Amino acid sequence: MVTIPQPVLVLSPHMDDAVLSCGELIPQLGDCVVMTVFAGGEGVDWTIRRGWDAVDCGIPVGINVVELRIAEDNDALSRLDASGHRLDFLDAQYRRPQSEPAPHVIGEKIRGALRRLGTQTVILPLGLGHRDHELTAAGAAWAARRSSELAWFAYKDLPYAYEEPNIEAALEKLSDMAPAPVGLDAEPRSSDKAAALDCYPTQMRGLGAERREKAMLAEGYWSLSPRSTGRS
Template identity: 35%
Template sequence: MESNPRLLVISPHLDDAVLSCGLLIAAHPGTVVCTVFTAPPAENMATDWDRASGFTDALEAMRTRQAEDREALGLLSATPVHLLFRDAQYQASPDVDALVAALSRTVSNAKPTRVLMPLGLFHSDHVLVASACLALMQRDPATPFIAYEDVPYRHMPGVVQARLCELAKRGYAADTPHAFDVPGTPQHERMKRAALDAYRSQLRAFGPEGRASLFSAERYWQLCRVESSRSAQAA
């Protein structure tokens, strides 16, 4: 195993990477974090989530959230990459092929030795990004893909187990990678908490009860494709 891996973290939204992988990113300066959904809608609107975050409309929300993301990742010595896709709340979700093409270009530019992707829990945006990453993994079998458990959805009862069963039926094996035990040093924990605090608008929307579950242990799953007649039929 390489002593200094080059990490690329694929993040659905502007906070998911730090919520789910902040300790890991802190331990690997120079990590590239590629966030998929960072564009405002084609026509301005105001959604419930944006209003809960303190914004008057989507244009203000995405402009501010991009700035928060750059601040947060700067505290972790990570490099942000913002793809200009629109998330589900703006009623303009992209298709998987478009995501795969954009992520493929990102991988080519970043040249990572490992790609971190969402496990794909609950939220339609997370599931969509995970599907694109799985397709990309089949195109690039030489690069290890590791799935992180999506915070905060991983706390929903049974959601992780259901997703792992679904992946198994589709022919993907998921094993906990012992080499990715995250160093929970006090320094890294302070760095992650400071980065989370930079997402001020999102913390406002989560509220006190929601914020209590955001800082939790990080868990990762090494993914690989299992070729068999049964998995091929389920794919």
């Protein structure tokens, strides 16, 4: 296993993505914080019936879904010996298209968290399968170019990497960061990952059995070498 400096921060677009994509790696990282980017709930009207929450995940209308997902996430992360940290950006299903955050706004908040937490290594999603994943990758890339003294890695978003094989295109977006495949997951313990996924009953219902199976396929990581912009 590649030695990576600690503490480590794993960026998660939503509350479940880090576990879906890195659930075998996280327990091996030691001092690890998972930071969810789209974990805000301020101003959301929970009386509105939304397709993903209400129909796919089966959550009754009127429940604060963000609070429910934070509780699920804390449970899952504790099983993987990691802790949770969250930013307050609104998930795509809760925001208006015109209020989508720009990558540099996300990147600024990521950098603020890196400083507060004393992070030495960041593991970010390639940005597959969902607009919020793309935005997380773009925001993290912005931060990486300004914090190039840290160690940076990218992970394969699961299960999406096994549905939309546009990994090359995602890597191209990070191409100035010279991605190189790297084996981080030397001794995976799939039973821990499966137990952690069970902590997300609403999300797993929404994803379905087939996608959950794809999330248990091989995890994948790339080492990134961001070029500094010279700006801080």
